[in-house]
Amino acid sequence: MALLQHTAAASSNASVVSIPAQYTYLLPGNFTGDPSYSFANGTSTTEPSVNNLLADAAQAPFISFDDEFLDLLGPNPTPHLIEQRSSNFAGEAGVWIKERGEVWYTTWINDGPTHIEILNLTDNSIRRPNISEPIENPNGGFYHQGLVYFTSLRVMTDNSSSGGVVSVDPETGHVEQVLNSYMGLKFDSIDDVAWVTQPGTNKSYMYITILPFTILGDSPLPLDRLPQGIWRFDPQEQVLLPVISRTDLPVANGVRPSPDQKHLYVTDFGGDSHAAAWGLPAQVGSPSVYKYDLDDEMYPVNRRVIASARMQAPDGVRVDNKSRLWTGEGEGVVVRNRHGKVIGIFNAQCFTRDAVNVAIVQFALAGDDLIILGQDKLWRVKLAEMLVTVSS
Template identity: 35%
Template sequence: MSLTSRLESNFIREYNETFSFTDFISPSNALSSCAHSQQAELFVSRMASFISYSSEFNSLIGYKPEIKLIASRPVSVPFAHEGGAFVPTTNEVWFTANQLPIQNTNVSRVNLETNQIELLSIQPSIITPNGANYFDDSVYICSQGNQTTSGGIYAVNPTTLVSRLVVNSWFGLRLNSPNDVTFTRKIGGGKYMWFTDPQVAYMQDFGSSPQLGSYVYRFDLTTSELRPVITDLVVPNGIAFDLNETTLYVSDTAPSSYGHGTFMVYAYDLNKHGLPINRHVFSVSSAGIPDGIKVDKMGRVWTGEGDGINVRDHHGTLLGVILGRDLCQSGVISNFAIVGNLVIILAQEKVWQLKLTTSVL
């Protein structure tokens, strides 16, 4: 890890590049022996598909990681962007397309036995779908809406593909563009749906003027009470709980080409009423923004970021990175699914399957 925090002078790295592409400004013949050694190590890592910072990550992926391509489309068709909802009753992972360059209603699923991918005919269709999660026999999908239709969250029957609206309003004010969703059943003795609702649709010019701030909400699935619970983030994005439902993770992702945006994942404790308290920085992305979040049974936090999937322990220490640059043209992994010992990687125009050495979720 010392290479990540202590380099010889005159080094430089572009923010949108991965750490491996850190370089030295001085000509090679002017570098010290230490800088030469560091440069050689960085050059070698540029050829890698994984970067490990720990023996724990080595044990996870194994000596010869098994990764295979499931599906590929043209780069102009980013059909595998978000979601990553595992449906245990059908052994499928559901995912959604990027709304850029064209707004769409595309939700697909991949069968984990056959690796066949199917574009779903959900009725009524879901406008600009994004994050997704499975809970109590339904797939819940975030709709980012458009100029005329409010963003909201819909529940879809995975057998009939019939959708129903769950929530799209807070006291008559339109939600913005719900981005990601998760669930709890241990907190406060009830079943709650938690979701992020940034003003992304408006920011990206496909949604109407916001009526609400960029909030994180808790929705009571029994009483239908919708309650803003986090109101001080810039662009709340990914959201997940640990399996004990004692820690809430939320990514805040206002991008900036000059490195002045917010690239944080925050962790929250919960008070006796099941409300988030004690916010603290869990991690900061060193490339791009942190997007989708998954937490495995060992408490490790997996985050889709600008350089791939970053894996950290429950303290926030970076264990390793599944690099995205060989998986899709942009190198950006927004989301993924973890199913047992499989990681289904949603790599924009491609879908990959990585086999881990052990079941983690």
């Protein structure tokens, strides 16, 4: 009875379309699917009623596959467009600073040099931070013990550039370099960063993802670059080492810990349709999310796949207080329960101008708000549950 009530409520709200969960694994009649498009846009069956349902879902901001997602949305979910520009200004990072009521994000690296912007959640105003020195191409970000950490992408046109990780004090704007090399070798495509504090101790460890280095034209690859994978910095022992190799994760991208700090989640932007773009052999990697346990020494162990993207590949990743997994994919912001079931989607078709070519790669969970970085659009969605209570 509860399912029928929820379905009826959803059907009365044009912003939400509910699709039976069984359609994700069992479709009636004959069907075709195109992975270049989303499930709703790229699936066609011989059943007109199913096609009509999918067509409705393709135009809806919220697509539900489970009562849990409807409860999360609440009775009247409404996307609020904060700002829209002609450029892709809302691209990466998505760092919530709870005590300041702010979300820090970065612009889109594919459009040239990047910078940091700050969304004030009190009045939805946007500004740039007043920082002590420029940060070269800030990209991924994470909040830890009063500082915002950003990855800095190396610019190959300038041989003096190194890339690495910097910290920013949000109170003073002071910028400090944290990492810029491994024994003289430069960071290239360092993408994301996350801190994890070992339970029961005050020891924290920083994990960074390094993408395969790509370069346009016939220029040779630089020799002073670090291999891709997951690296960990131990500030207690002053040790920087790779902890997940490129043979395990060829295109390691997003990284985040679980709220209890006992697990590490990493996205892989690999797979058949992506390997060539990274200069990798065909069929290397998988467009999936991996979950690792963190052992007594805070090394990631016991890898398993907990999610796989249908369209494109997962990039940004978050875990909320109910162990739900949130990812930025071609479909949009996809929400899965702790078992890996897709319970709902914040549809990219509605939150970015071109869901095929301008994907949503990052977002922020900010208390009971979802902040969607839609590239040329910045969105805020008030939800019916507190997603997280700790800044990240």
